[in-house]
Amino acid sequence: MSEASEGQVDTVMVEQRLFEPSEDFSRQARIKSMEDYQQLYDRAASDPEAFWAEQAREHLHWFTPFTQTLQWDNPLAKWFIGGTTNACYNCVDAHVAAGRGDQLAILWEGEPGDQRQLTYRQLQEEVSRFAGALKQLGTQPGDVVSIYMPMTPELAIAMLACARIGAVHSVIFAGFSAEAIADRNNDAGAKIQLTSDGLHRRGKVLPLKETVDQALAKSPTVEKCVVLRRVGNDAPMQSGRDHWWHELVDSVEADCPAEPMDSEAPLFILYTSGSTGKPKGIRHTTAGYNLYAKRTFQWVFDHRPDDVYWCTADCGWITGHSYIVYGPLAAGATVLMYEGAPNHPAEDRFWEIVEKYRVTILYTAPTAIRAFIKWGDEHVDGHDLSSLRLLGSVGEGINPEAWMWYHTKIGGGRCPIVDTWWQTETGGIMMSPLPGAIATKPGSCTKPLPGIRPRIVGEDGQNVPQGRGGMLCIDHPWPGMLRGIWGDEQRYQEQYWSKVPGMYLTGDNARQDSDGYYWIMGRIDDVINVSGHRLSTIEVESALVSHPAVAEAAVVGKPDEIKGQAIAAFVTLRTDPNEELRQGLKLHVRQEIGALAQPDDIRFTAALPKTRSGKIMRRLLRDIASGKEQTGDTSTLEDFSVLAKLRDDEE
Numbered sequence: 001m002s003e004a005s006e007g008q009v010d011t012v013m014v015e016q017r018l019f020e021p022s023e024d025f026s027r028q029a030r031i032k033s034m035e036d037y038q039q040l041y042d043r044a045a046s047d048p049e050a051f052w053a054e055q056a057r058e059h060l061h062w063f064t065p066f067t068q069t070l071q072w073d074n075p076l077a078k079w080f081i082g083g084t085t086n087a088c089y090n091c092v093d094a095h096v097a098a099g100r101g102d103q104l105a106i107l108w109e110g111e112p113g114d115q116r117q118l119t120y121r122q123l124q125e126e127v128s129r130f131a132g133a134l135k136q137l138g139t140q141p142g143d144v145v146s147i148y149m150p151m152t153p154e155l156a157i158a159m160l161a162c163a164r165i166g167a168v169h170s171v172i173f174a175g176f177s178a179e180a181i182a183d184r185n186n187d188a189g190a191k192i193q194l195t196s197d198g199l200h201r202r203g204k205v206l207p208l209k210e211t212v213d214q215a216l217a218k219s220p221t222v223e224k225c226v227v228l229r230r231v232g233n234d235a236p237m238q239s240g241r242d243h244w245w246h247e248l249v250d251s252v253e254a255d256c257p258a259e260p261m262d263s264e265a266p267l268f269i270l271y272t273s274g275s276t277g278k279p280k281g282i283r284h285t286t287a288g289y290n291l292y293a294k295r296t297f298q299w300v301f302d303h304r305p306d307d308v309y310w311c312t313a314d315c316g317w318i319t320g321h322s323y324i325v326y327g328p329l330a331a332g333a334t335v336l337m338y339e340g341a342p343n344h345p346a347e348d349r350f351w352e353i354v355e356k357y358r359v360t361i362l363y364t365a366p367t368a369i370r371a372f373i374k375w376g377d378e379h380v381d382g383h384d385l386s387s388l389r390l391l392g393s394v395g396e397g398i399n400p401e402a403w404m405w406y407h408t409k410i411g412g413g414r415c416p417i418v419d420t421w422w423q424t425e426t427g428g429i430m431m432s433p434l435p436g437a438i439a440t441k442p443g444s445c446t447k448p449l450p451g452i453r454p455r456i457v458g459e460d461g462q463n464v465p466q467g468r469g470g471m472l473c474i475d476h477p478w479p480g481m482l483r484g485i486w487g488d489e490q491r492y493q494e495q496y497w498s499k500v501p502g503m504y505l506t507g508d509n510a511r512q513d514s515d516g517y518y519w520i521m522g523r524i525d526d527v528i529n530v531s532g533h534r535l536s537t538i539e540v541e542s543a544l545v546s547h548p549a550v551a552e553a554a555v556v557g558k559p560d561e562i563k564g565q566a567i568a569a570f571v572t573l574r575t576d577p578n579e580e581l582r583q584g585l586k587l588h589v590r591q592e593i594g595a596l597a598q599p600d601d602i603r604f605t606a607a608l609p610k611t612r613s614g615k616i617m618r619r620l621l622r623d624i625a626s627g628k629e630q631t632g633d634t635s636t637l638e639d640f641s642v643l644a645k646l647r648d649d650e651e
């Protein structure tokens with residue numbers, strides 16, 4: 001391989017299918033055609049500051065107008081300087097003030113089947129009350145509130161109540177260990193802890209408060225703890241420190257107005273897994289983040305007032321922050337929240353919910369879609385999914401075969417699919433089809449959103465030729481971008497802004513096809529180097545998943561004396577494993593994408609190691625494939641037994 005390809009990635013995938021939006025969909029869409037999209041994109045590109053200033057004036061409520069749009073002192077960005085706004089006001093009060101108080105804000109279904117609904121007016125009252133309760137406990141603007149709660153309306157209410165009084169929330173997914181909570185609390189210097197007595201998961205009650213008590217024993221900065229009654233067990237309460245949610249809100253006035261907050265006041269911290277094990281608190285601020293979440297929600301989901309929108313993520317992830325809370329609520333949407341597992345009481349729970357609430361927009365993750373495929377079509381059949389008009393995907397690349405299943409089986413062939421590429425750090429969606437305008441290709445996130453300028457570069461920082469893979473960067477600040485890493489500004493600079501000078505490094509590889517469509521190729525660190533050819537994980541995995549017997553696949557490189565690296569594939573099946581299938585799969589990949597990409601090893605496994613948000617952890621598989629000790633951080637692993645099982649198989 002020549003020197004010139006340093007840092008570049010080879011592509012072996014050919015995907016020719018193209019799906020135009022239906023005329024019907026386009027006619028009613030906000031952005032109706034490729035020309036509309038191009039016009040909007042070009043307007044934003046020609047003068048991003050003027051574009052975002054106009055968006056901000058029109059789409060946020062300002063207590064004090066901003067005087068400067070952007071201050072860019074690379075890599076430090078400030079947006080909408082001098083202005084004051086409030087994210088909770090934009091998400092709640094603005095709608096009540098505009099006469100939409102009776103519109104449904106939250107529809108909620110608990111795992112046991114209990115239901116609640118809140119209009120925007122009711123949401124305002126609940127948020128106000130809880131904001132008052134937080135104040136009564138001594139919460140000040142800038143204080144960090146740690147939230148470890150189940151997917152109940154109160155989780156969203158808690159986040160919004162923090163925003164209302166200028167407290168900074170740090171939501172921790174309610175599946176993390178006491179150790180993980182304490183690490184995050186200590187890193188953030190959290191002052192208040194919010195939790196519940198427990199949660200319902202797959203028919204069981206998990207006692208959250210006990211876990212929190214263990215965490216608080218090691219979280220010296222936390223002074224108070226508020227406990228929501230969800231399951232009605234005897235949660236241990238420590239007098240002086242712990243308070244019941246319902247008792248607190250009963251004791252305060254419902255009137256706690258939204259505090260005018262500086263545009264750049266921190267809104268939240270959200271921890272993501274770093275490879276070193278030290279928690280990495282991504283810091284987002286008020287105005288730019290809120291604007292970006294709102295506008296991207298409206299563009300990508302083509303939202304209309306009568307939509308019932310369901311994002312299946314947990315509020316513990318950025319997807320829940322941006323596309324359950326801050327985006328949809330700022331847009332005045334009706335948001336469905338579900339507390340539990342997709343397979344409780346049975347594998348058709350999602351489809352039962354879609355049918356029951358007449359969901360029109362469904363936003364979920366490839367890991368869920370692959371699970372549905374594996375569970376079998378019979379769980380979908382028999383449910384009326386005709387209310388759906390738009391489908392979304394997020395979190396990982398969606399393999400073309402999974403895309404096709406989603407399109408035909410769930411979407412009935414009539415719903416566009418928006419494959420949304422973005423990160424915790426970007427605050428909102430960066431690349432995605434606009435469903436009324438951009439024809440889709442299975443596996444491609446298609447085009448950048450207005451105001452976003454992606455670049456694909458090699459090691460030398462220069463653009464790679466069209467069609468080649470390289471490092472995906474963003475070359476201009478945008479309002480939703482992270483403002484830093486909590487307490488570690490140096491790491492922010494080093495990790496995101498050093499490798500390619502002047503540009504934000506996403507850490508993903510991507511390529512652009514001859515139509516200018518973007519294809520994400522996986523993490524830079526996961527590239528496999530076979531005889532000097534640098535291959536993308538996603539492409540080989542997609543070739544495997546296109547075999548009818550395969551449910552899910554993860555490929556990694558392992559050391560090979562001759563080729564540098566050989567390809568090891570970990571595969572979960574829809575059928576029973578046998579030796580013939582192993583050979584068949586190798587041949588299948590060879591036929592689909594070529595001899596170079598043919599796996600040397602295929603291991604059948606019942607499950608793949610994943611993060612708690614459902615992403616395959618290839619890093620761990622790499623160690624297993626090469627017979628190494630596990631060295632990196634495993635605290636974000638969802639299920640340790642999966643790893644143990646894979647190791648045992650090895651012996």
Ligand code: 7RM
Pocket residue numbers: 272318319393394395396397398419420421422423424425445506507508520522523613
């Ligand atoms: C929203 C979220 C970010 C990483 C990102 C990618 C991967 C996310 C897609 C995707 C291919 C997609 N935030 N990723 N979406 N890869 N296609 N549509 O997931 O911070 O948790 O993860 O996830 O590698 O860098 S995150």
